Each structure stands twice: as C-alpha cells, then as structure tokens.
Amino acid sequence: MNVDRRRNVGPANVKPLVFAESRPPAQHIDPKIFLETGLIQNCSGSSYLENDKTIIVTSIYGPRPNFARSFNDQASLKVSVELSKFLPLDNLKDNRKNITPDKERLVASLESFMLSNFQSLILLQNYPKSSIEIFVQVVALNPAHSLVYTLKNIVNGVSVALVDSGLNIRSVASCGYSGGADHEMAVNFSGEDEILGIWSDFAAFDESFDSAIDTCEKDSLQLRKEINGYLLQKATAKQ
Amino acid sequence: MSQTASLKLNRFPPDVLARIAPDMLLQKYLQIGLRPSLRKFDEFRPVVISCAGVGRYEASEPNGDINGVGSVLGSSIVKSGKTTAICLISGAIVEDDHELVNDYRTKLEKDIIDSDTHKDNKNASVYTEVEISRGASGPPNEEEIAVSHRLYETIYHSGLIERDALRIRLGYKGSEELEQEFVPHTNYSFVLYATIQVFSRAGPVYDLCYGALISALRQTRLPAVYIAEKRTEAGVRRVRVEEYDLVCEAEKNEPLKLNENKIAWSSTFGLVELDRDVPHDEDKMEIDTDGKILLAELEGEAEENIDTRITVSSNGSTLSGLSVYGAAGVTKEELRKAFDLANRRAQYVLNSREMEM
Amino acid sequence: MSIIVENDPLDQVDGSASFEFGATKVMSSVTGPIEAARPRNELPTKAYLDINIRPSFGVPSTRETLLEHKLGQLLPAVINLDQYPRQTIQIAVQILKNGEPNDYTARQLVAIINSVFIALINSGISLKSSLMATCCSISTEGEIRTSPTSSELASSVSHFVVVYSIEDQQIDNLLFCDGLGTFKQQQLFDVLDRAASEILLNFQQIRQAIASHVSQNYVWKA
Numbered sequence: 122m123n124v125d126r127r128r129n130v131g132p133a134n135v136k137p138l139v140f141a142e143s144r145p146p147a148q149h150i151d152p153k154i155f156l157e158t159g160l161i162q163n164c165s166g167s168s169y170l171e172n173d174k175t176i177i178v179t180s181i182y183g184p185r186p187n188f189a190r191s192f193n194d195q196a197s198l199k200v201s202v203e204l205s206k207f208l209p210l211d212n213l214k215d216n217r218k219n220i221t222p223d224k225e226r227l228v229a230s231l232e233s234f235m236l237s238n239f240q241s242l243i244l245l246q247n248y249p250k251s252s253i254e255i256f257v258q259v260v261a262l263n264p265a266h267s268l269v270y271t272l273k274n275i276v277n278g279v280s281v282a283l284v285d286s287g288l289n290i291r292s293v294a295s296c297g298y299s300g301g302a303d304h305e306m307a308v309n310f311s312g313e314d315e316i317l318g319i320w321s322d323f324a325a326f327d328e329s330f331d332s333a334i335d336t337c338e339k340d341s342l343q344l345r346k347e348i349n350g351y352l353l354q355k356a357t358a359k360q
Numbered sequence: 361m362s363q364t365a366s367l368k369l370n371r372f373p374p375d376v377l378a379r380i381a382p383d384m385l386l387q388k389y390l391q392i393g394l395r396p397s398l399r400k401f402d403e404f405r406p407v408v409i410s411c412a413g414v415g416r417y418e419a420s421e422p423n424g425d426i427n428g429v430g431s432v433l434g435s436s437i438v439k440s441g442k443t444t445a446i447c448l449i450s451g452a453i454v455e456d457d458h459e460l461v462n463d464y465r466t467k468l469e470k471d472i473i474d475s476d477t478h479k480d481n482k483n484a485s486v487y488t489e490v491e492i493s494r495g496a497s498g499p500p501n502e503e504e505i506a507v508s509h510r511l512y513e514t515i516y517h518s519g520l521i522e523r524d525a526l527r528i529r530l531g532y533k534g535s536e537e538l539e540q541e542f543v544p545h546t547n548y549s550f551v552l553y554a555t556i557q558v559f560s561r562a563g564p565v566y567d568l569c570y571g572a573l574i575s576a577l578r579q580t581r582l583p584a585v586y587i588a589e590k591r592t593e594a595g596v597r598r599v600r601v602e603e604y605d606l607v608c609e610a611e612k613n614e615p616l617k618l619n620e621n622k623i624a625w626s627s628t629f630g631l632v633e634l635d636r637d638v639p640h641d642e643d644k645m646e647i648d649t650d651g652k653i654l655l656a657e658l659e660g661e662a663e664e665n666i667d668t669r670i671t672v673s674s675n676g677s678t679l680s681g682l683s684v685y686g687a688a689g690v691t692k693e694e695l696r697k698a699f700d701l702a703n704r705r706a707q708y709v710l711n712s713r714e715m716e717m
Numbered sequence: 718m719s720i721i722v723e724n725d726p727l728d729q730v731d732g733s734a735s736f737e738f739g740a741t742k743v744m745s746s747v748t749g750p751i752e753a754a755r756p757r758n759e760l761p762t763k764a765y766l767d768i769n770i771r772p773s774f775g776v777p778s779t780r781e782t783l784l785e786h787k788l789g790q791l792l793p794a795v796i797n798l799d800q801y802p803r804q805t806i807q808i809a810v811q812i813l814k815n816g817e818p819n820d821y822t823a824r825q826l827v828a829i830i831n832s833v834f835i836a837l838i839n840s841g842i843s844l845k846s847s848l849m850a851t852c853c854s855i856s857t858e859g860e861i862r863t864s865p866t867s868s869e870l871a872s873s874v875s876h877f878v879v880v881y882s883i884e885d886q887q888i889d890n891l892l893f894c895d896g897l898g899t900f901k902q903q904q905l906f907d908v909l910d911r912a913a914s915e916i917l918l919n920f921q922q923i924r925q926a927i928a929s930h931v932s933q934n935y936v937w938k939a
Binding site: 127128129130131132134135136137138139140141160161162163164174178180182185201205206207208209254256258260261264 | 412414416430431432442444446448450451452453454455487488489493494495496497499500505508509512551553555557559560561562583605606607608609610
C-alpha cells in the first residue's frame with residue numbers, strides 16, 4: 122500500500138464530490154490576453170498570463186550550477202508543468218480518443234512537448250555546466266478551454282518569461298492556435314516560417330491540415346505583435 | 361628591496377552582505393533605527409486580500425462565469441509586500457462512522473483506533489497542502505510539511521469549524537425535505553481540503569498562509585446534496601450494506617458556517633539583541649536600548665537569520681495558536697509587547713478586510 | 718506528576734533515555750558527533766541535527782514531521798552546535814505510548830523533549846544549559862491543569878507545552894512555548910508561572926536520576 126507521508130491527505134475512504142449536470146460552459150473563447158512579467162521575485166524570470174479566466178504562472182530559474190557528476194558542455198533544460206489541484210480537467214482530453222487522460226500522463230506529455238520546443242530555442246550551449254528549469258503552474262483553468270488551446274497559452278507564457286529571464290534565446294517564440302469542429306492544432310513558431318513544434322490531432326495531411334497551419338501562423342503573427350509591443354513598452358518604461 | 365602590500369576594502373551592496381554576513385548587516389541597520397527592508401521595527405507590510413473568484417459558486421464575482429464547473433468551493437489571494445499566496449478549497453464526502461485515518465494503522469487495528477480517537481472531537485479542520493515556489497520540484501520539504509500540518513492543528517484546536525457545520529443534510533433534488541423513512545442510516549459529512557501556493561517568498565510564510573486559508577474559508581460555499589435515484593441494499597450474512605449515490609446540486613449551496621469569533625490573523629515577530637561589539641558610529645546611533653528589539657513580520661535574508669521568534673494568532677483580543685522559541689529566551693514583557701501588536705494588527709486587518717470583500 | 722526515567726537502555730548508541738509520565742512514554746537515542754552522511758548536511762560552522770521521530774504505531778506522517786520541526790527549533794538553543802563543525806548529531810525518537818488523543822501531541826512533545834535532553838547528557842554532547850518541558854491545559858472553566866490526562870486534554874479549550882532552561886537549580890529562560898486553542902494573554906502568563914514552578918519541582922527527579930546514573934558509571938573510581 123502506498124501512503125503519502127509527506128502530505129496530510131485526510132481520511133482514506135472519501136467519495137469525491139459528484140455534481141449534477143450543470144449548464145454547459147460557454148463555448149466562445151475570449152482571445153484577450155493579460156500579460157505581466159517579473160511578478161515573482163526569487164527567480165530569474167517570470168510571467169503571469171491570464172486569458173479568459175485561465176491563469177498561468179511561469180517562473181524560470183537559471184542558469185544555476187549543475188551538480189550532476191558528469192561534465193555537460195551545455196545547460197540541461199528541465200520543464201515542469203503543474204496543474205493545480207481541483208482544476209476542472211474534463212475538457213483537457215485528447216480529441217482523437219475522447220477520454221479525459223490521467224493527470225500524470227497529461228502533464229508528462231505537455232512537459233515533453235515543451236522540452237523539445239524550448240531546447241531548440243534557448244542557446245543551451247552558452248551555459249555549460251549549468252541547469253535551467255522552467256516551472257509552469259496552471260493556477261486557474263477556464264473549463265471551456267481545450268487541451269490544445271491551453272497548451273498555446275502555456276507556451277506563450279513561457280516565451281515571455283524567457284525574455285524576462287534574460288537567457289540567450291534565438292528569438293521570441295509565439296504559438297498560434299487553430300480550432301475547428303473536429304480538429305485542433307497549435308503550432309509554435311520561432312520566427313517567420315520556422316516551426317518549433319506542432320501539436321495536432323490530424324490523422325491525414327490534407328488541405329485542411331495546411332489551412333490549419335496557415336491559421337496558426339496568422340494567429341502566431343498577431344500574438345507576436347502583441348507580445349513584442351508589450352515587451353517594448355516594458356523595456357522603454359524601465360529607462 | 362621592500363614591498364608593501366596593501367589591503368583594499370571591499371564594498372558589498374546590501375543584498376550581497378545580507379547573504380555573507382546577515383547578522384552584521386542587520387546590526388548595522390538596527391543601529392540607525394531601521395530594518396533592512398527600511399520598515400520601522402514594529403511596522404507590518406501592507407496586506408491585500410481578494411477573492412480569486414475561481415470557486416464554483418462564486419457567480420457574483422467579477423471572474424464569476426468560470427464557475428458552474430469544477431470542484432473548487434472557495435478561494436482567496438493574499439498579497440503581502442511582494443509575496444503572494446493563492447488558496448483553493450475543495451471537498452469530498454465521508455461517511456461519519458467510518459472516517460479512516462489514511463494510514464497503515466487503520467488497516468491493522470481499526471477498532472482500537474476508532475474507539476480511541478473519534479470521540480468527543482466536535483471540531484473539524486482542513487487538510488492543507490502548502491507549496492512554496494522555490495524552483496524545485498518533488499515532494500514537499502520539511503518547511504512546507506510543518507507549515508501545512510501546523511495550519512491543520514491550529515484550525516482544528518481553535519474551534520473555527522465545528523464538525524456540525526460540515527454535516528450533510530440530505531434532501532431530494534430541488535428543495536423538498538427528505539422523508540424520515542428514507543433517511544439513510546449513515547450520516548455523511550464534508551471533508552475540506554486546501555491547497556496554498558506561495559510565490560516570491562521573502563521571510564516566514566506561515567502568517568500569509570494562515571491569512572489565505574482563513575480568507576478562503578470565509579468564501580467557501582458548500583453544495584446542497586441529494587440522493588440520486590439509485591440505492592443498493594445488499595444483505596450479506598445479516599450485515600446490511602447500504603450504498604447511495606450522493607450528488608451535489610449544481611447551483612444550490614450555502615456558505616460554510618464558521619465560528620466568527622474564532623476568525624483570527626497570525627503575526628510573527630523576531631527578537632534580536634543590539635550587538636554593542638559591532639563597530640558603530642556614535643553620532644549616527646539612533647536607538648539606545650539594552651533590551652531586545654522586537655521586529656514585526658520578518659522579511660529578507662538578514663532578518664530570516666533571527667532565530668528567536670514569536671508567532672501568535674489573534675482575533676483582536678483573544679489569542680490562539682502560539683509558538684515561541686529561541687536561544688535568547690523570551691520574557692513576559694516581550695510577549696506582552698508582541699501580543700499587543702498582534703491584537704492591533706488583527707483588528708486592523710480583519711476590519712479592513714470586511715470592506716474589501 | 719510521577720516520572721520514570723531510564724538511563725542508557727540502549728547500548729549501541731552514544732546516549733539514550735526513556736521518559737515516562739502518566740500514560741505517555743518515549744525512548745530517545747543520541748548518536749554523535751559523527752561524520753556527515755551526505756555532503757549537503759555538512760555545515761561549515763556547526764553540527765547538523767538529524768532528527769527522526771517514529772510514532773507509537775504506523776509509519777511517520779506529517780504529524781511527526783511537525784514534531785521534528787519543533788524539536789529542531791528548540792535544540793539549537795541548548796546544544797553547543799558550533800563545537801562540532803561539519804559533523805552530525807543524530808537523534809532518534811521512538812514514541813512508545815501516546816497517552817493522549819490522536820489529534821494532540823502535547824504530552825508526547827513533553828516526553829520527547831525531556832527524554833532527548835537526558836539522552837544528550839548521557840551521550841556527553843556539550844550543552845549550554847539544562848532544560849525541562851511540561852504541559853498545561855486550560856479547561857472550559859478557565860482552570861489550569863499541569864500535566865493533563867488524555868481526557869482532560871480532550872475537553873480543554875487550550876493546551877500548552879512550555880520549556881524553561883534551568884541554571885543553578887533555578888528557572889532561567891523561556892526557551893520554547895507552543896500553544897493551541899484559544900486563550901487570553903493573562904491566562905498564558907498564569908500558565909507560564911504554573912509551568913515554571915512545576916518544572917522546578919520535577920527537575921529534582923531528573924537531576925537525581927542523572928546523578929545516580931553518573932555515580933554508577935564511575936563506580937570503579939570510588
């Protein structure tokens with residue numbers, strides 16, 4: 122039997138709260154984004170992203186000395202995604218399977234996607250013998266947001282936090298989203314025509330796939346403008 | 361040939377000195393009557409309490425339409441200085457007579473434990489998990505566990521939440537009362553859970569966590585519960601097993617009843633002695649005291665080094681949850697001073713909060 | 718309160734003691750100063766305290782961690798940690814009898830602190846002062862009880878663990894005080910006074926137990 126001795130988890134025989142079917146959450150998505158950097162003090166860079174009641178807090182620590190035994194000629198990158206307890210995860214399902222995945226597996230797949238994305242964005246070779254850690258905390262989640270849409274928000278939150286941290290990066294990444302009735306896609310662009318990662322549920326690569334990428338690119342361009350505008354404004358305000 | 365060696369004085373900015381010689385830095389500040397945070401000795405940090413508004417039943421809040429889904433029953437955000445704590449409250453349902461402790465022990469000697477522990481406890485508490493963001497992952501560390509469990513203990517013993525307040529009065533769907541003969545033999549109660557996330561910590565976090573937890577509990581609304589139209593009753597060797605599907609109403613709810621006079625605010629103080637051996641400038645010497653100095657709400661590396669501390673909760677006049685420790689020893693006079701400050705602080709925060717919420 | 722102290726019941730550690738009062742019994746052992754087990758526990762200027770508390774049944778939980786944390790707040794005030802730089806002092810505590818309801822730890826904490834103190838003396842670790850712990854409760858009528866029993870604790874409004882240092886057989890400083898439940902300032906001060914006189918009284922028993930143990934150890938010298 123596995124007992125968590127580090128948390129006071131309360132009685133073992135509890136039943137989770139089951140709520141009666143409530144009205145379906147509003148499906149329209151408000152694209153407005155509120156961004157703020159540097160709210161968290163004791164880290165190298167942080168961002169706070171709020172989009173339609175979804176709140177994502179990102180903090181970046183590093184470069185810090187890496188105490189691993191072996192010598193590494195470039196920084197090791199670690200991404201941790203944490204979904205707060207009690208979040209409504211029902212909508213974070215994989216469209217292809219239409220089941221709500223296990224929280225741990227969900228987090229693991231988000232983490233590995235982000236890791237591969239940002240490994241090629243951050244100039245890790247500039248930081249030998251160090252480690253860089255990215256912590257993403259999803260504090261609140263709009264139940265209407267799907268997994269792919271949330272992923273887009275997370276990626277953009279991390280991008281802005283990376284700029285705030287002053288770590289060497291190739292460019293400011295921005296992630297676009299395209300959602301249709303049956304397919305969803307999020308594409309992370311590091312520049313024009315340069316894709317860092319694609320998360321989609323397309324089974325075939327037909328025209329709809331191409332047009333989804335185009336939509337994502339447009340979305341990403343728009344977002345990049347906004348992000349750049351915010352960062353510029355922040356940078357000039359400092360001086 | 362002679363060589364002269366010269367030593368160059370090193371100058372450190374305060375934040376560097378705070379790390380390499382925290383006691384020295386603190387003494388330097390105290391000499392001129394200030395603290396490293398530039399606050400006065402008995403000055404608290406401003407505190408802002410607001411609703412996170414992510415709870416299921418917090419429809420009237422500006423963030424309200426996120427509600428209706430999810431199992432968050434109450435929430436709060438408390439900011440003090442740069443430090444932020446976010447608290448979310450959720451729950452579950454437990455059968456009263458079978459509340460088990462989640463442990464090996466229950467599997468072994470349940471009967472003994474039941475008869476031994478679950479009598480006379482009219483108080484309930486919140487199972488709390490504190491998480492201090494510090495750039496590391498993994499299970500909670502000792503500090504987080506200690507703060508979490510201390511919150512649990514303090515709430516439990518303060519009598520803020522009575523067991524009765526968590527008891528579930530079952531009804532039909534809608535508003536009808538359940539008829540007597542259909543009332544199940546077992547009683548059900550809510551169990552409350554809380555998770556507190558602390559960002560940008562600077563100094564001890566217990567006060568802030570306590571504040572966040574209390575504020576979230578005040579916002580907490582418990583769902584109305586009814587029995588779904590499924591009931592199985594199986595008799596195995598004359599042992600009657602009843603099983604019900606308990607369903608929470610999507611919208612109907614009522615606020616969690618708290619003992620209002622037990623709502624308190626916690627304050628932590630550090631006690632430090634002025635060190636006469638630290639070189640000082642007589643002219644600039646602002647304070648002249650032989651006793652120890654009481655510092656309200658420690659903040660920053662230099663002050664975290666103070667190892668004589670007083671933590672106390674107060675509802676404005678009555679105290680609860682006290683923790684005093686330190687090598688220097690604490691006198692009654694110092695305790696009195698700390699209690700006075702804690703009372704005044706509690707009156708101020710608890711009253712101003714009313715206006716904000 | 719009747720106290721039963723057993724000195725050095727364990728022979729594979731540097732010092733040990735069991736402390737029993739009423740329905741509560743705790744056994745503690747001290748090993749050290751020893752080499753740090755992990756590099757990060759090697760503190761350059763002082764000894765690292767490695768405290769482990771085991772409950773009377775089951776596995777340690779957050780409750781025991783909080784007790785360890787409290788012990789870790791108290792002990793640096795009495796142990797001369799800076800005499801043992803880069804070393805570790807291991808303190809292992811086994812609770813044998815709770816003697817109080819599951820949601821309370823006051824009696825156990827008292828027994829832990831007292832047994833650890835005696836074990837520290839038996840181990841020969843350098844201490845700054847003597848100390849003793851006691852617990853008090855305030856009943857619903859406002860009456861103060863020293864060393865309350867399990868049922869007295871369960872019906873009390875508040876309860877306290879108080880530790881004073883003792884010098885020249887006199888009460889010296891308040892080193893530690895832990896209070897749960899609600900109380901008035903004056904009530905706390907009354908509790909502190911009662912605790913102080915209680916400690917002064919009971920410390921004689923501990924002193925005697927230690928004295929007789931020392932004279933036994935040096936019986937060959939006489």
